[in-house]
Amino acid sequence: YPRRHAPETQLSEFNLTEVEAILGSYTKVLFIRDPFQRLISAFMQGTGSSPSFSSFVQDIIDSGPHNASVTWGPLVSLCRPCLVRYDYVVAFGFLRQELGHLLRRAGLPADSLLPEFTDTQVQWTYSWLSEQMFSELSLQQKKQLSHFYRWDLSAFPFSSSLLTE
DSSP, rough: OOTTTTOOOOOGGGHHHHHHHHHSSSEEEEOOOOOOHHHHHHHTTTSSSOOHHHHHHHHHHHHGGGGGGGTTTTTHHOOOOOTTTOOOOEEHHHHHHHHHHHHHHOOOOHHHHHOOHHHHHHHHHHHHHHHHHHHHHOOOOOHHHHHHTHHHHHHHTTTOGGGGG
């Protein structure tokens, strides 16, 4: 669709027929990550101005999912998995094996193109950090976060997420 297609053109500028044709011409890959780990990452990177993790979470809860940043907003509202048929969904923690599979499917030599990943070490660190930060939250905040991310938790396999308990 070169007539209107530029790097800054958004899909919402096309009609449904054009969107289907455009998306059909691409291999669509969605990278997902446990919502609670995304919150921790956003907090650690100083995305919010809150002094504590608990107050950061409360600010997010108070602002609601419709005003959420792309950094911590629900994935379902950002990526529209019910509307876009993704060819691959790659979960954080399985990057090396899943990206290798994608590269091989594309006919590329997977081993020579992939950077070194430390998925296991990162997963262990986030598991420990998640438990520590989760314990800082009140029961009400935990329930509100589970509600905030309810569509993500039902759409994606985050079975080990602290928010599903």
